[in-house]
Amino acid sequence: MKDFIGEHDNMKEKFYQYIQSLQDIICHKxxxxxxxxxxxxxxxxxxxxxxxxxxVIENGxxxxxxxxxxxxxxxxxxxxxxxxxxxxxxxxxACGLSLVLHPKNPFVSTVHANWRYFxxxxxxxxxxxxxxxxxxxxxxxxxxxxxxxxxHQVCKTACDKHNPNFYPNxxxxxxxxxxxxxxxxxxxxxxxxxxxxxxxxxxxMQNWYDFVSExxxxxxxxxxxxxxxxxxxxxxxKHRTWQEIRRGRYVEFNLVHDKGTLFGLKTNGRIxxxxxxxxxxxxxxxxxxxxxxxxxxxLVKVLEKPKEWD
Amino acid sequence: MKDFIGEHDNMKEKFYQYIQSLQDIICHKxxxxxxxxxxxxxxxxxxxxxxxxxxVIENGxxxxxxxxxxxxxxxxxxxxxxxxxxxxxxxxxACGLSLVLHPKNPFVSTVHANWRYFxxxxxxxxxxxxxxxxxxxxxxxxxxxxxxxxxHQVCKTACDKHNPNFYPNxxxxxxxxxxxxxxxxxxxxxxxxxxxxxxxxxxxMQNWYDFVSExxxxxxxxxxxxxxxxxxxxxxxKHRTWQEIRRGRYVEFNLVHDKGTLFGLKTNGRIxxxxxxxxxxxxxxxxxxxxxxxxxxxLVKVLEKPKEWD
Numbered sequence: 001m002k003d004f005i006g007e008h009d010n011m012k013e014k015f016y017q018y019i020q021s022l023q024d025i026i027c028h029k030x031x032x033x034x035x036x037x038x039x040x041x042x043x044x045x046x047x048x049x050x051x052x053x054x055x056v057i058e059n060g061x062x063x064x065x066x067x068x069x070x071x072x073x074x075x076x077x078x079x080x081x082x083x084x085x086x087x088x089x090x091x092x093x094a095c096g097l098s099l100v101l102h103p104k105n106p107f108v109s110t111v112h113a114n115w116r117y118f119x120x121x122x123x124x125x126x127x128x129x130x131x132x133x134x135x136x137x138x139x140x141x142x143x144x145x146x147x148x149x150x151x152h153q154v155c156k157t158a159c160d161k162h163n164p165n166f167y168p169n170x171x172x173x174x175x176x177x178x179x180x181x182x183x184x185x186x187x188x189x190x191x192x193x194x195x196x197x198x199x200x201x202x203x204x205m206q207n208w209y210d211f212v213s214e215x216x217x218x219x220x221x222x223x224x225x226x227x228x229x230x231x232x233x234x235x236x237x238k239h240r241t242w243q244e245i246r247r248g249r250y251v252e253f254n255l256v257h258d259k260g261t262l263f264g265l266k267t268n269g270r271i272x273x274x275x276x277x278x279x280x281x282x283x284x285x286x287x288x289x290x291x292x293x294x295x296x297x298x299l300v301k302v303l304e305k306p307k308e309w310d
Numbered sequence: 311m312k313d314f315i316g317e318h319d320n321m322k323e324k325f326y327q328y329i330q331s332l333q334d335i336i337c338h339k340x341x342x343x344x345x346x347x348x349x350x351x352x353x354x355x356x357x358x359x360x361x362x363x364x365x366v367i368e369n370g371x372x373x374x375x376x377x378x379x380x381x382x383x384x385x386x387x388x389x390x391x392x393x394x395x396x397x398x399x400x401x402x403x404a405c406g407l408s409l410v411l412h413p414k415n416p417f418v419s420t421v422h423a424n425w426r427y428f429x430x431x432x433x434x435x436x437x438x439x440x441x442x443x444x445x446x447x448x449x450x451x452x453x454x455x456x457x458x459x460x461x462h463q464v465c466k467t468a469c470d471k472h473n474p475n476f477y478p479n480x481x482x483x484x485x486x487x488x489x490x491x492x493x494x495x496x497x498x499x500x501x502x503x504x505x506x507x508x509x510x511x512x513x514x515m516q517n518w519y520d521f522v523s524e525x526x527x528x529x530x531x532x533x534x535x536x537x538x539x540x541x542x543x544x545x546x547x548k549h550r551t552w553q554e555i556r557r558g559r560y561v562e563f564n565l566v567h568d569k570g571t572l573f574g575l576k577t578n579g580r581i582x583x584x585x586x587x588x589x590x591x592x593x594x595x596x597x598x599x600x601x602x603x604x605x606x607x608x609l610v611k612v613l614e615k616p617k618e619w620d
Contacts, residue, residue: 042597056596065596182575248588255565256575265492265566272597278558280595284588286366286375287352 011130011205012072012093015117015212019070019097020053022115022216026099027055027068029220033227034060039068044270049075050093054273058280062108062231066101067276077120078267090128091121097216098260100277101223106243107230109140109147110188110250111223112277114260115216132208133195136219137174138226139188139250141243143299147226148189152309154222155192155215162211163202167310170194175306180253185303187253191222242296245288247279254278321440321515322382322403325427325522329380329407330363332425332526336409337365337378339530343537344370349378354580359385360403364583368590372418372541376411377586387430388577400438401431407526408570410587411533416553417540419450419457420498420560421533422587424570425526442518443505446529447484448536449498449560451553453609455619457536458499462619464532465502465525472521473512477620480504485616490563495613497563501532552606555598557589564588 027039037060045051052071057063072095077085081092096116103110113136120129138151152171159166174193179186192215197208254261254277264274290296337349347370355361362381367373382405387395391402406426413420423446430439448461462481469476484503489496502525507518564571564587574584600606 058596065594067596182581244591251561251592252565252585255562256572262566271492275562275594276596278594280593281554282561282592282594284375284585284590284592286368286377286586287582 011209012095012117012119015132015209016070016072016095018209018213018216019095019115022213023053023055023068023070023097026220029224030057030063030066030068030101033224033231034062036061037063042273044273046071046073046075046270048078049073052270052273054270054276056276060104062103062105062227064102064104065276065280066099067273068097068099069273069276070097071095071270071273080263080267085120087120089123091123091125093119093121096134098277099219102247102279103227103231105231105233106141106235106239107144107233108227109138109151109230110247110279112137112139113216113219115212117212130198130205131195132197132205132212134212134215135170135174135191135193136215136222137178137188137191137193138223139246140299141246142239142295143189143302144226144230147229148309150225151189151191151222154218156310158214158218159192159211161214162207166194166211167192171310178253180249180257182256183249183252185249185300186306187250187303189302189309190306241283242290244279244281244283245285246299247282248284251278251282321519322405322427322429325442325519326382326405328519328523328526329405329425332523333363333365333378333380333407336530339534340367340373340376340378340411343534343541344372346371347373352583354583356381356383356385356580358388359383362580362583364580364586366586370414372413372415372537374412374414375586375590376409377583378407378409379583379586380407381405381580381583390573390577395430397430399433401433401435403429403431406444408587409529412557412589413537413541415541415543416451416545416549417454417543418537419448419461419540420557420589422447422449423526423529425522427522440508440515441505442507442515442522444522444525445480445484445501445503446525446532447488447498447501447503448533449556450609451556452549452605453499453612454536454540457539458619460535461499461501461532464528466620468524468528469502469521471524472517476504476521477502481620488563490559490567492566493559493562495559495610496616497560497613499612499619500616551593552600554589554591554593555595556609557592558594561588561592 037057039055039057042054050073054069056067058065074093077090077092098114100112115134117132119127122128156167170192174190177193199205347367349365349367352364360383364379366377368375384403387400387402408424410422425444427442429437432438466477480502484500487503509515
């Protein structure tokens with residue numbers, strides 16, 4: 001996958017190498033945590049340029065389904081992107097790592113993370129714009145405040161090394177973005193979301209690279225302790241049913257609202273790599289409401305109005 | 311729900327009375343076919359005007375989940391509708407019956423149907439436009455050609471009483487509409503789809519009413535024999551897994567592509583009535599492909615390229 005990397009394209013080469021290495025580190029650790037299933041790898045090519053390395057884990061001890069995928073695609077801007085960015089023509093390069101993990105045990109939270117880099121070129125091949133984006137967020141089925149606080153604390157620590165405004169800003173944007181407007185509730189308890197991180201007086205692209213890779217490096221520290229604390233808890237069919245119903249909300253968000261998913265589906269992305277984010281077993285029950293005072297209701301109440309966890 | 315019916319509004323009153331009665335007839339028959347579960351009724355009101363009567367059946371002998379809903383809503387055109395119809399202001403009235411049935415047995419097809427009537431008014435309250443729309447379509451998990459032919463034959467017979475072009479035209483539009491472009495496959499084996507059926511030299515609104523109610527009246531004849539033929543067939547976990555994976559495609563269509571669903575979600579419709587269309591138990595398995603030469607593959611091949619059934 002070297003074909004698209006020109007000699008002077010330091011940032012895209014550097015970031016792509018970073019996410020390749022991060023994919024290895026994350027998959028290695030998650031396999032160790034799971035103790036049973038291994039990631040299966042699929043290398044794919046995009047007809048219009050570039051491709052990806054999809055790694056999926058299924059039916060593990062801990063992870064019922066999950067994917068840790070990287071891709072680096074390039075070529076002419078597809079029509080949807082030209083429209084979105086309001087340009088008539090041009091080429092692009094985009095690379096990123098996307099992961100979603102759906103644990104089997106309803107007491108272990110689902111997690112999502114994504115770190116990406118984008119370049120746009122004019123017809124002479126000169127970079128006219130470039131930016132980073134990404135984030136990580138947690139979706140529990142049962143609320144353990146300790147887990148939510150831990151996840152946010154790690155996010156905050158990574159952010160604070162770069163700018164004291166990053167955590168409050170990106171925490172807020174995460175709450176706003178991962179929101180099922182048609183349900184009036186958040187998908188989960190949030191984390192970080194940032195996009196269009198561009199060169200400015202305060203931040204060079206190298207500064208942004210340092211920030212994004214700091215967040216990427218913090219992922220395992222943010223998530224693994226939560227898995228370890230909850231993975232052996234006993235659960236019943238009742239807990240499992242609740243988890244499957246809540247997973248339905250995850251599907252609703254990803255298919256109705258998530259810009260990345262819809263963008264992929266409408267620009268001929270690799271469908272199986274995009275939809276690895278969907279949970280393995282899901283239920284839709286008509287007009288389901290948790291019992292008053294139950295643990296299930298406690299979660300829903302927190303999702304109705306995002307709160308501060310730091 | 312009489313408040314929106316003016317004295318001279320014959321068509322909207324007539325059609326709303328028709329779908330009320332059709333809901334009763336369909337629910338009565340489906341309960342008889344099921345033999346165990348009954349429809350539960352929810353009456354709801356829309357804050358901006360109108361409301362509906364949702365009837366849902368769950369955990370039956372035959373129907374794992376299904377809804378047969380009517381609604382009649384009216385008021386100012388919401389922003390999304392003003393945009394869609396390219397008008398600056400105005401009021402509307404819309405009523406319809408929507409049904410989706412998800413049988414438990416993987417050998418029984420899922421069915422969807424909808425019949426609706428729409429009026430648009432200027433600020434003086436005069437009708438400036440009105441039309442009918444609707445259709446019915448079948449989604450099998452295993453292909454029985456006899457079932458597909460029967461369903462289409464009933465559709466064709468109903469159409470042919472009104473115009474010999476209706477069946478070929480509306481069959482084709484159904485194949486085009488219920489298509490998962492991101493999967494390059496049809497949702498099911500089709501049926502009828504028609505929309506914006508307006509007054510013309512050949513067809514008065516009364517003619518359209520006669521046609522749409524002919525199709526509505528044909529629904530039970532189109533679907534019930536298919537259920538009766540297959541509902542007692544033995545099946546295994548393997549068949550059930552396939553059904554749940556295919557139901558995932560049903561969810562993908564409804565949440566990513568279906569205009570009615572997205573319209574409802576984005577205009578503050580009653581969420582539980584809209585999403586009753588989603589199946590009860592669903593699976594997403596990474597990169598699943600049926601075995602070569604299997605019954606599962608036979609279905610997929612037919613969905614890749616819609617065919618003639620009459």
